[in-house]
Amino acid sequence: MPISLRATTTVGLSLFALAVTLANADDRNHDWDGHGRNEALIQVGPRAAYLVDGMDDGALKRKLQSCENKPVKRTNWSIAHRGAPLQFPEHTRESYEAGALMGAGIVECDVTFTSDGALVCRHAQNDLHTTTNILVSPYADRCIKPFTPAILDANGGVTKAASAECRTSELTLDEFKTLRGKMDASYSAATTPQQYQGGTAAWRTDLYAGRGTLVTFAESIKLNKSLGVKHTPELKAGDAASIAAVFGSQDRYAQALIDDLRANGVRPKDAYPQSFNPNDVLYWVRNSAYGDQAVFLVDYNAATDNIVLFDTTGKQLLTREEQNAFFKSLRQSGVKIVAPSFNALLTVQGNRIVPTVLAKDLRAMGFDLISWSFERTDLRKGAAGVGGYYDFDPTGAVIKKDSDMYKALDVLAKDVKLIGMFSDWPGTVSYYASCMGLQ
Secondary structure, eight states: OOOOTTOOSOHHHHHHHHHHHHHTOOGGGTTOOSSSTTGGGOOOOSHHHHHHHTSOSSHHHHHHHTTTTSOOOOEEEEEESSSSTTTSOTTBHHHHHHHHHTTEEEEEEEEEEOTTSOEEEOSOTTOHHHHBSGGGSTTGGGOSEEEEOOEEOTTSOEEEOOEEEOOGGGSOHHHHTTOBBOOSOOOTTOSSHHHHTOOOOTTSOSTTOSOOBBOBHHHHHHHHHHHTOEEEEEEOOOOHHHHHHHHSSHHHHHHHHHHHHHHTTOOGGGBOOEESOHHHHHHHHHHOGGGGGOEEEEEEETTTTEEEOBOTTSOBOOSHHHHHHHHHHHHHTTOOEEEEBGGGTEEEETTEEEEOHHHHHHHHTTOEEEEEEETOSOOTTOSTTTOGGGTTSTTOSSOOSGGGHHHHHHHHHHTSOOSEEEESSHHHHHHHHHHTTOO
């Protein structure tokens, strides 16, 4: 029986079957090219069906409905952003397994480091206080800013939020591995470290936070290989003094990521190293075969309606002219892929979503485009007032409900012509990509 949109087996239960299969895996498939492995295990779960059912009648809905009883194929167009952190603790083994189970062809490890130079998967050097249980562990005293309880007024209102800051670089690898991942959240009114562990948004869940196994970058590579998926490690910015103390320089930090890829037998065509720092991307292009698919990440600031772009000297580029001149210099230097957040690539004209000028400029320069991150916004009431990735539609003129996210995805695929889309719940993107025949 094909695994389809309406498969009744849940993602959580199916992880057991995935684990059993992978436990017996060997290295026979080290020449895997991105398709074909573990296809029978792909299950997108009920969410894609829920979203499609809620769409307004039209050609897009009919097309997506036409695929409901067809197998969902793994595609590199679907990229697991931190795994599947809509419901699983990000950058954990369990989150990566869930992302692969939902058909992602590429899985992301954000790369940061421990005090002894090990590369580990965390979204930031300094996020352990919200993404792990460190504050209730024996290593709470390593936090550079210890837990400070909230200050509450007489009515229980928060006058000063609870806070902490805990860094991977203050722990050895062995110490880091004792921690447990949790949903990325904190409780602002917490008066104890135990209370601070809460705060998960109502539209997410703690249902799958019972384990949360932390992994090194090398372990994520091994896991990805066993899952039959490719790798997109993002070299995270960090405290300059810590990077200098551990690696000696930013270039050596960038080289460490490449060294782990090479040491673990990753072919250059199976990896997409990423960074917001153009110097990292240019270092990879100039010094490694892995630079051929290096990805330059670009953020967007809704308040200024402008991308956030710095050149190799750290100068912020604010005008379209200087931004395009810099992008052209990157293209001439061999950078082939740019990845802006999708609110920088979409805008609304009347009742239609269309590509932005930036999207057209980058395509005209010859860049391939990837974007991020789908399923990271609560759209249950539409985009009006939501902000974030959907601030391209501030009044909710087009995105009126959660199902309308497929309208945005369709424009990103067909008009912006992305080669890949990150998602916090890859099943949503995997179903679309498989139905549309994207690679």
